[in-house]
Amino acid sequence: MSGLLAVYRRELTAYFQTPLAYVFLAVFGFAAPAFAFHVGRFFDTNRADLAPLFDYLPWLLVVLMPALAMRAWAEERDRGTLEFLMALPIPLWASAAGKFLAAWSVAALAIVLTFPMWIAVNYLGEPDNAAIATGYLGTLLLAGAYLAVGQALSATTANQVVAFVLGAGAAFLLTMAGLPFVLAALGENAPALVTEFVAGLSALDHYNAFQRGVIGLADLVYFIGLIIVSLALAGVLIAERRGGGR
């Protein structure tokens, strides 16, 4: 446990010692409301809910979460500090979890920055605050899933740009998988089983369930499972390096 906490603390400090966290928070804090107001037409919908925000957040997360995740292992490999980290008496799962939780904390802070919009809808009308709360929970879980996948892919390379492109690509695929036109195209050309499988992978479907104010067991299992599998994958990829290419 001391290993996990030490890594968490170091990683979190590292985000704030470099401009990364500040740039990230500023971009997120600016882009999230900008999407909601301009693309989601927050005022024109005349509805007191945060749908204009929640509808576009996944697309923002597709780009921004990999940016937060890309350094996780690629930077350690590039700078040689992985050698130092691997010589510490801490299990790899603790390093992977510490890194993930630190990145997730920064992401949570960014999501908190959209709270003024929640206050605004309460000022303007009478929204379903329970649905908004579960919407935020879904956003946090979606962000966590993209981060975990991005960090696992970061373990495959010593190049942060490659890690970012891989992470954004994976997040994009996870998000696209559930869109009607993708499933329709698949439905015409692939067996039903494949279409069903791809639909099941869709992060967007599970995310949308939270926006309706429902916390479904299947949706929780999906996100938490994706996070745990990705962290385990990162651990396996790094452990593989001890083998030295065996």
Place this chain on the structure above:
Amino acid sequence: MLVADRLIKDFGPHRAVDGVSFTLERGEVLGFLGPNGAGKTTTMRMLAGGLEPDGGKAMIGGHDCVADRLEAQARLGYLPEGAPAYPSMTPRSFVEFGLRARGFSGAAMKRACDLALERARLEGFASQPIGTLSKGYKRRAALAAAIAHDPPVLILDEPTDGLDPNQKDGVRALIREMAPEKAIIISTHILEEVPAVCSRAIIIARGKLLFDGTPNELAKSGPGGGVENAFRAMTMADNPVEAAS
């Protein structure tokens, strides 16, 4: 304290370490010598638990470096090749990170950290980001992190590489100071370092152990005497072209 038992490591078709065996006891300072690419760093990485051997066994304090890695690593201080450190951290926070990961906290951590920074002679620079420090101070920050938890075994991969003569003296003095209570391995290709700090020397070349004895014995073993002649005779013996030039 430390056992290398017929260690083997292959990288693809290339055998980097080929059956290297030795043991090290408390109070010994072992100079690990060999030409570039001889397998020094690979052997040290296997002992440090950063690389798993393809054959043989590495043990620290009676704990297997693979099967019982965390216990072995808890007894080890390791300075990796090139002394990697996080550039955005200060030497103090870097040393504290290592200590926290090893379960230190509060006053005990502060005491251990202060002592390590003092021993590595970093006091004046302990609060500057490592990325802004010179190569010598960066190396000392990594050295401080390696010794901070007062481990019984130290593995230092080229601890004096890139240091100026005064800094080299400082590091050698520190190693001599710690020598009585620890088992220490230092790799180097600066041969004059061997009689100055080591109580024992090992030469490896092409992954094989060629010599294991005191620096005196090493000096006597070569033609014309001297550690350097012995080293050259041994590491070039199976390479007549290089030996002739």
